[in-house]
Amino acid sequence: MNNHRFTTGLEKLHEIDGEAGRKVIESLQDIAPDLARYTIEFPFGDIYQRKGLSLQQRELVTVAALGALGHCQPQLHVHTHGALNVGCKPEEVVEAVIQLAVYAGFPTALNAMFTVKEVFLERGLIEEK
Amino acid sequence: MNNHRFTTGLEKLHEIDGEAGRKVIESLQDIAPDLARYTIEFPFGDIYQRKGLSLQQRELVTVAALGALGHCQPQLHVHTHGALNVGCKPEEVVEAVIQLAVYAGFPTALNAMFTVKEVFLERGLIEEK
Amino acid sequence: MNNHRFTTGLEKLHEIDGEAGRKVIESLQDIAPDLARYTIEFPFGDIYQRKGLSLQQRELVTVAALGALGHCQPQLHVHTHGALNVGCKPEEVVEAVIQLAVYAGFPTALNAMFTVKEVFLERGLIEEK
Amino acid sequence: MNNHRFTTGLEKLHEIDGEAGRKVIESLQDIAPDLARYTIEFPFGDIYQRKGLSLQQRELVTVAALGALGHCQPQLHVHTHGALNVGCKPEEVVEAVIQLAVYAGFPTALNAMFTVKEVFLERGLIEEK
Amino acid sequence: MNNHRFTTGLEKLHEIDGEAGRKVIESLQDIAPDLARYTIEFPFGDIYQRKGLSLQQRELVTVAALGALGHCQPQLHVHTHGALNVGCKPEEVVEAVIQLAVYAGFPTALNAMFTVKEVFLERGLIEEK
Amino acid sequence: MNNHRFTTGLEKLHEIDGEAGRKVIESLQDIAPDLARYTIEFPFGDIYQRKGLSLQQRELVTVAALGALGHCQPQLHVHTHGALNVGCKPEEVVEAVIQLAVYAGFPTALNAMFTVKEVFLERGLIEEK
Numbered sequence: 001m002n003n004h005r006f007t008t009g010l011e012k013l014h015e016i017d018g019e020a021g022r023k024v025i026e027s028l029q030d031i032a033p034d035l036a037r038y039t040i041e042f043p044f045g046d047i048y049q050r051k052g053l054s055l056q057q058r059e060l061v062t063v064a065a066l067g068a069l070g071h072c073q074p075q076l077h078v079h080t081h082g083a084l085n086v087g088c089k090p091e092e093v094v095e096a097v098i099q100l101a102v103y104a105g106f107p108t109a110l111n112a113m114f115t116v117k118e119v120f121l122e123r124g125l126i127e128e129k
Numbered sequence: 130m131n132n133h134r135f136t137t138g139l140e141k142l143h144e145i146d147g148e149a150g151r152k153v154i155e156s157l158q159d160i161a162p163d164l165a166r167y168t169i170e171f172p173f174g175d176i177y178q179r180k181g182l183s184l185q186q187r188e189l190v191t192v193a194a195l196g197a198l199g200h201c202q203p204q205l206h207v208h209t210h211g212a213l214n215v216g217c218k219p220e221e222v223v224e225a226v227i228q229l230a231v232y233a234g235f236p237t238a239l240n241a242m243f244t245v246k247e248v249f250l251e252r253g254l255i256e257e258k
Numbered sequence: 259m260n261n262h263r264f265t266t267g268l269e270k271l272h273e274i275d276g277e278a279g280r281k282v283i284e285s286l287q288d289i290a291p292d293l294a295r296y297t298i299e300f301p302f303g304d305i306y307q308r309k310g311l312s313l314q315q316r317e318l319v320t321v322a323a324l325g326a327l328g329h330c331q332p333q334l335h336v337h338t339h340g341a342l343n344v345g346c347k348p349e350e351v352v353e354a355v356i357q358l359a360v361y362a363g364f365p366t367a368l369n370a371m372f373t374v375k376e377v378f379l380e381r382g383l384i385e386e387k
Numbered sequence: 388m389n390n391h392r393f394t395t396g397l398e399k400l401h402e403i404d405g406e407a408g409r410k411v412i413e414s415l416q417d418i419a420p421d422l423a424r425y426t427i428e429f430p431f432g433d434i435y436q437r438k439g440l441s442l443q444q445r446e447l448v449t450v451a452a453l454g455a456l457g458h459c460q461p462q463l464h465v466h467t468h469g470a471l472n473v474g475c476k477p478e479e480v481v482e483a484v485i486q487l488a489v490y491a492g493f494p495t496a497l498n499a500m501f502t503v504k505e506v507f508l509e510r511g512l513i514e515e516k
Numbered sequence: 517m518n519n520h521r522f523t524t525g526l527e528k529l530h531e532i533d534g535e536a537g538r539k540v541i542e543s544l545q546d547i548a549p550d551l552a553r554y555t556i557e558f559p560f561g562d563i564y565q566r567k568g569l570s571l572q573q574r575e576l577v578t579v580a581a582l583g584a585l586g587h588c589q590p591q592l593h594v595h596t597h598g599a600l601n602v603g604c605k606p607e608e609v610v611e612a613v614i615q616l617a618v619y620a621g622f623p624t625a626l627n628a629m630f631t632v633k634e635v636f637l638e639r640g641l642i643e644e645k
Numbered sequence: 646m647n648n649h650r651f652t653t654g655l656e657k658l659h660e661i662d663g664e665a666g667r668k669v670i671e672s673l674q675d676i677a678p679d680l681a682r683y684t685i686e687f688p689f690g691d692i693y694q695r696k697g698l699s700l701q702q703r704e705l706v707t708v709a710a711l712g713a714l715g716h717c718q719p720q721l722h723v724h725t726h727g728a729l730n731v732g733c734k735p736e737e738v739v740e741a742v743i744q745l746a747v748y749a750g751f752p753t754a755l756n757a758m759f760t761v762k763e764v765f766l767e768r769g770l771i772e773e774k
Contacts, residue, residue: 024368030384031375034437035356039364042429043231050421052224057189060182061225064193065232066365070716071328072232075365095181096190098680102172103194103201105621106684107711107720110669117676126675153626159642160633163695164614168622171687179679195623199458200586204623227422234363235426236453236462239411246418255417282755288771289762292566293743297751300558301489308550310482315447318440319483322451323490324752329715330490333752353439354448360430361452361459457587485551492750493555494582494591497540504547513546559747568740569705576702577741580709581748588748611697612706618688619710619717 006037009045016048016055016082024078056092059083063096067112068104076112080119090125135166138174145177145184145211153207185221188212192225196241197233205241209248219254264295267303274306274313274340282336314350317341321354325370326362334370338377348383393424396432403435403442403469411465443479446470450483454499455491463499467506477512522553525561532564532571532598540594572608575599579612583628584620592628596635606641651682654690661693661700661727669723701737704728708741712757713749721757725764735770 013021028036048058059082066076083093097116101109120126142150157165177187188211195205212222226245230238249255271279286294306316317340324334341351355374359367378384400408415423435445446469453463470480484503488496507513529537544552564574575598582592599609613632617625636642658666673681693703704727711721728738742761746754765771 027375028368028371030387031378032352032356032371035359035367035371038356038359038429038433039368042425042433043364046425046429047228047231050224050227052218052220053228057186057221058224058228060186061189061193061228062232064190065197065229068194068197069233069328069363069365070714072365072369074369075232089181091181092186094677095179095187098179098677098683099176099182099187099190100194101621101680101683102176103191103204103621103623104198105617105619105624105714106688107619107714107717108621109680110673110684111717111719113673113677113680117672120676129675156633157626157629159645160636161610161614161629164617164625164629167614167617167687167691168626171683171691172622175683175687198586198621198623199456201623201627203627223419227419227425230363230422230425232363232365234359234361234366234456235430236361236456236459237363238422239415239426240459240461242415242419242422246414249418258417285762286755286758288774289765290739290743290758293746293754293758296558296562296743296746297755300554300562301751304554304558305486305489308482308485310476310478311447311486315444315479316482316486318444318448319451319486320490322448323455323487326452326455327491327715327750327752330752330756332756333490347439349439350444353437353445356437357434357440357445357448358452360434361449361462362456457585481548485548485554488551488554488750490750490752492585492746492748492753493559494585494588494748495750496551497544497555498588498590500544500548500551504543507547516546563744563747566740566743568734568736569744573702573705573737574740574744576698576706577709577744578748580706581713581745584710584713585749591748605697607697608702611695611703614695615692615698615703615706616710618692619707619720620714 005041005045007045008049009040009043012044012048013040016044016059016086017078018081018085020078020081055086056083056088059086059088060092060096063093063112064100067097067100068108070104070108070111073111073115076115077119080116081123084119084123090120134170134174136174137178138169138172141173141177142169145173145188145215146207147210147214149207149210184215185212185217188215188217189221189225192222192241193229196226196229197237199233199237199240202240202244205244206248209245210252213248213252219249263299263303265303266307267298267301270302270306271298274302274317274344275336276339276343278336278339313344314341314346317344317346318350318354321351321370322358325355325358326366328362328366328369331369331373334373335377338374339381342377342381348378392428392432394432395436396427396430399431399435400427403431403446403473404465405468405472407465407468442473443470443475446473446475447479447483450480450499451487454484454487455495457491457495457498460498460502463502464506467503468510471506471510477507521557521561523561524565525556525559528560528564529556532560532575532602533594534597534601536594536597571602572599572604575602575604576608576612579609579628580616583613583616584624586620586624586627589627589631592631593635596632597639600635600639606636650686650690652690653694654685654688657689657693658685661689661704661731662723663726663730665723665726700731701728701733704731704733705737705741708738708757709745712742712745713753715749715753715756718756718760721760722764725761726768729764729768735765 453459
């Protein structure tokens with residue numbers, strides 16, 4: 001049975017995304033609880049359990065992919081927190097997003113940066129003006 | 130004048146993308162030489178000169194962004210070589226692309242993996258069957 | 259003249275999208291009334307008049323396409339209502355969106371599901387907590 | 388353990404995609420065998436096992452999503468075969484793709500239709516001229 | 517009836533896209549003749565008949581949109597010819613594509629430029645090396 | 646040194662985007678001042694300084710590209726103002742967006758039009774109802 005994937009996935013989700021991850025899972029319970037379960041089992045129970053990349057590397061890859069897609073700002077918000085939660089330096093996240101200006105264009109990079117800025121404000125890494 | 134950005138950009142382009150980078154630049158000369166120049170100056174003269182991420186980290190970010198976009202296979206090909214050229218392990222590139230299955234879907238991840246496979250065949254990392 | 263396409267299109271728009279469709283058309287009147295007219299004539303006067311797929315099938319196709327694109331949440335909102343208006347079961351819409359996790363990635367599927375959830379709340383299919 | 392998801396997923400993959408599905412899985416073995424395994428387990432062992440939509444409905448949803456994304460022609464090719472394999476009528480696939488002209492634009496719809504045409508030629512549903 | 521839209525659309529298609537436009541329409545006849553008809557009626561019978569932009573402006577807009585989408589190279593090929601057919605200067609098309617480096621990223625702009633280059637070679641505007 | 650690109654870029658940014666451009670630049674100062682600098686230097690110091698297209702043509706190209714991408718509404722808002730600031734007629738912007746219905750689909754065109762409508766309301770070109 002899948003119990004192990006779910007259990008280890010849930011732990012990993014909490015390690016990476018913390019409270020924000022829990023809220024996403026909860027908000028699916030009354031409409032698509034199986035999608036909540038899959039979100040725990042496959043990304044966090046399968047993929048984030050893998051060797052070959054550190055959690056910091058994985059979160060930078062995630063920030064880059066979400067930023068490039070452009071229409072996934074809520075997930076970019078969660079995974080910017082996630083990147084910092086697992087030990088990425090703020091400068092690393094900022095650099096990854098600056099680099100999107102080359103590969104996905106300036107507007108997509110700017111929108112990603114404004115999402116990163118919201119997270120930095122929430123964490124007190126920069127101050128509201 | 131911009132001479133320094135161009136000169137250091139050209140060196141960085143060669144360091145990362147080698148012959149493939151040179152060919153892209155050459156193929157633009159008869160239609161849009163300024164786009165060739167910008168490609169050297171901004172991505173390689175500005176962005177890849179930056180601190181805050183190692184070249185290996187930058188190439189993983191690039192592989193993730195290009196893979197997620199889905200319609201940039203020629204550039205993914207060049208930058209898979211680039212990632213390996215600057216010292217990423219083959220497993221790291223493979224892991225970054227596997228992770229795209231979560232964030233950009235299985236078809237996009239599979240197409241990216243087949244491009245990575247072409248590069249691995251070209252470099253003799255795996256063998257043609 | 260095009261009168262027949264417009265008239266039958268307007269009827270079909272009302273049948274599928276109801277009040278929400280009417281509002282979209284109205285909101286275009288002071289800036290691009292011709293785009294309003296085309297929206298009635300081509301999608302609803304030409305395409306949704308066609309045989310070969312039932313209206314329920316057409317709306318599932320629409321939900322899948324809009325969900326996969328990722329940046330069309332207002333239209334996904336309207337067509338989730340539309341799917342239910344023409345007789346799709348709520349579970350069918352939910353299943354179509356779950357399936358997007360495979361083809362467009364988890365974040366795109368999650369964002370689509372949260373739009374579907376808004377519609378289910380509006381229709382009292384699930385309850386606000 | 389995951390054995391059940393893999394076994395039933397492999398059967399479902401064969402039922403839907405036949406030989407083409409098997410080739411995709413095989414071609415991943417020397418570079419990312421785990422991605423092959425996930426492709427069997429999650430899409431085919433989890434999602435395509437679900438109730439709530441018939442296989443024909445699922446394949447129409449897949450054709451719509453892949454067509455709308457625009458950069459997934461190899462998968463659209465496989466799943467056009469898949470749609471026909473599980474009992475979709477050729478006209479239903481054609482109608483789903485015509486509808487993409489509304490939601491993803493004419494170029495994306497035309498490119499999808501040309502992929503569908505290749506499949507129809509391979510299956511002798513239409514004749515080469 | 518729609519006869520006028522079809523007739524004037526067909527003329528406009530020939531004026532803009534010439535032989536390439538005719539081939540696209542022909543290649544749809546055995547699989548989706550109605551999609552061929554819609555392609556004539558709506559884009560060319562409705563939109564390209566409109567005032568407010570010159571044909572040159574419309575073709576620049578089309579080149580920009582197709583280039584930005586990234587997965588519509590066949591249509592970008594046809595409309596690069598189209599832009600030149602209706603009197604855009606080669607430099608104008610090149611400039612529009614260079615500008616995509618800012619808004620859609622360098623890889624998307626480079627891929628668009630290589631499609632433009634194919635057209636320029638076909639028309640003898642530049643020479644094969 | 647890059648001083649000339651920055652100085653002329655800043656002037657051009659003000660000419661095109663006015664106050665809105667300045668705000669974007671300012672909002673980056675506490676998180677990624679270098680991305681602000683690049684945004685001035687490359688798009689406005691390099692690209693918008695070029696000959697070959699008028700500023701009006703460049704802004705139409707930008708509106709078309711941003712509209713087609715679909716997830717860049719804040720930039721589409723800024724550049725709709727920009728287009729009008731440099732002398733595009735309101736009808737030209739509206740026509741460019743109507744044309745997106747053909748190339749990027751109706752939902753993407755409608756979303757772009759609603760952004761254009763916000764700008765027209767801000768400028769008093771149309772009236773709030």
